[in-house]
Amino acid sequence: MEPSTQPLRFGFLGGRECALLWRKASGDLVGVDLRPGDPIPSELTTVPPTIHPAGSFRRDVWDEAQGQWISCCDYTGVATYDKTSGALVRPLQLGEALPDSVTLQPPPRGTEGPFRWHDDDARWERVTADPDEPAADMQG
Structure with a gap:
């Protein structure tokens, strides 16, 4: 786990307040019990992926080397x-x-x-x- 370089976003997910993070493998939103300054699990990020319009056949994938989401074609x-x-x-x-x-x-x-x-x-x-x-x- 690494320290977060982005500020944590907090919100309610599943009826409880938690840190809002995104899975690098899928872009899914997850709620994690973290406090400011806690390390972020390596498979998660504080950076949300772009939400592409339905029918655009685009999807964001996590680029670990660049530390960001990259938009690409998705006709899967x-x-x-x-x-x-x-x-x-x-x-x-x-x-x-x-x-x-x-x-x-x-x-x-x-x-x-x-x-x-x-x-x-x-x-x-x-x-x-x-x-x-x-x-x-x-x-x-």
Whole structure:
């Protein structure tokens, strides 16, 4: 445990007055019985993370070397779809930006595909075979 360099914030959490700290691993608020001058447990900080608006796909992660929260992309747990086929793609990792090749918009359901994402209109369009082109299985 290290001495706090930030002033402790006190408040009521769970019906009791306590020091308000944040878990570095998750950003969760916790209440701890501390007095001014008490050391802060190393897994906690007095610095609150930024609260990002819902749907911003941003999250703060603790950077121990800098001693601060860093905002990064967070598409973890969000379904993403390949724009050329409509197929689900691998889940994105924390900090990984949304690639240009994927969209968050699922392809239409209950309609026969295949589909392709149309960036200009921000919509899925059905892919139809060109009648002038020979079928792929007939090309040699």
